[in-house]
Amino acid sequence: MNSRTRIKICGLREPAHVEAAVLAGADALGFVFYAKSVRAVTLEQASALVELLPPFVTPVGLFVNADPNVIDAALRAIPQLLLQFHGDEAPAECERWGRPYLRALAVRPETNLLDCARRHPHAQALLLDAPVEGYGGGGKVFDWSLLKPSANSPVVLSGGLNADNVADGIRRVRPWAVDVSSGVEQTRGVKSPDLIRRFCAAVRAADAAQTTGLPPHENL
């Protein structure tokens, strides 16, 4: 039983938003090293933002079919970076770095999650996202009924989450963690500290409901 659903807030670009996410209780912050994304940061920007992190908050570097030299430079600048592969990377391209990583997957009816997990033995978790144009960050929810709930499956539930639907996702999927980008933005690419706080509070209420058995609203 996962007593505390971990939280990843992705696509951060501003110090004030990094601070808001840390204070709200995020466990991991995602930095997008993918130039085509409206949330992209340079290595210099990401390094400065990671400097702000206190202990026990994991920086995640998000890559989409990146040149290995880009990943190598990111790891040299930010050695504690957890790699997230969000493109069409083959297992060998993910495994070559010899470190744990997050393997993002677009979940479709034909997606075989067990096969993917077997092909990525060193993936620390599968980040399950919706199929969207542009690989990710699309604010779309996929059909959660395609997933079998399991108490401690190393799954990060992602795709179109927000403060209003995350409790349902936790209850139905029971992920190790949840991940959000669009759902905590006031406008595309610009995070909202208030939405970040509301999202994290909704996760905590859902966790409390799991332990007390009461629906979230009855816990407040």
Ligand SMILES: O=C(O)c1ccccc1NCC(=O)[C@H](O)[C@H](O)COP(=O)(O)O
């Ligand atoms: O965030 C992006 O702009 C992005 C662009 C290209 C590939 C991946 C991207 N984000 C990866 C993430 O982990 C997002 O948090 C995930 O796709 C969920 O996004 P959202 O549906 O907007 O919450």
